[in-house]
Amino acid sequence: MDLPPMQVQVDPNEDTEWNDILRKHGIIPEKPPSPTPIIEEALREAIQRAHENRLEGKDLDELDALEDEEDEDFLNQYRQKRMAELSALATASKFGQIFPLQKADWSRDVTEASKEAYVVVNMISSNTESRVAADLCRQMAAKFGDIKFTEISARLAVENYPEQNCPSILVYRNGDIQKQFITLKELNGVQTTVEDLQKALVDIGAVKDNDHRILPKRTSDEEFHRNGRLRGSKVNNAYNDDV
Structure with missing residues (x-):
């Protein structure tokens, strides 16, 4: 007398030798790749972009106040960029x-x-x-x-x-x-x-979202640095919690 096949419950996401055999023979699908590396890479890129764009929207006085904290060449690049933007605005401001x-x-x-x-x-x-x-x-x-x-x-x-x-x-x-x-x-x-x-x-689209004319002025350099440290801490904590 032939016995009916046994019904075995299998979790296809488990990393077991039995599951490896089943995947090899196409009985269960391949385990999908873990999203963790993708999330980690996205977080790293976001943190890197935030770091690279940390001077966006700052006026010339704010850039001058960062001379002791930022790389001189990098700061000069942003200062020249901001001066070019101001010059372009001055030229366009004919109304x-x-x-x-x-x-x-x-x-x-x-x-x-x-x-x-x-x-x-x-x-x-x-x-x-x-x-x-x-x-x-x-x-x-x-x-x-x-x-x-x-x-x-x-x-x-x-x-x-x-x-x-x-x-x-x-x-x-x-x-x-x-x-x-x-x-x-x-x-x-x-x-x-x-x-x-x-x-x-x-x-x-009539005004750019990073236009210095619409960005709120900080009340002081101390407030700016304090808020900057707070934002950086939150980003790093979020990254550490996720990874």
Whole structure:
């Protein structure tokens, strides 16, 4: 009498001689590679990138304050890079104010101008949000001179334009609208701040996310070094915990 085959429960992930035999004969699949080396390598690369980019976003005064802590050649490279960035911004910063816009000049002052730089059109009325938007755009224009900020009464731009749609902020680049905000609702309403508008421009690509003009200033070199050590400690601890 033939006995039925025995049903043996096998954990295919176990490292046993029996499992090796089963894998050799294709009875169970090969054990997948351990993710640990991949995780370790990703963590090492992340730590290395953080170390290499540790000077990103620092202004010239902050770089000077690190002379005793950083390699001189490496620090000079970043100092020259930052000076080049500042020079490029100074060259591009040819606006720096709000430009009143006329409907007849829209093609020239907005569509064509946007082929050279980002153009922000603020269509306003007399309501509260329009006054908030106008003030924010004035601050932004002074801060980001490489972006052209314009302003026009909505009723002069579009006949019978609904006041409840004001302000309407249009962001142009390369002749096309890249983003539009109908009122400040999408930002933060009447509580919208310069920081909210900056973030919107970063999301659009009009401002780089590492632009020194939007990075918060440290209150002191001591706070900067303390926070830097804290961040480094957290990264190293995370790495040690995982490996």
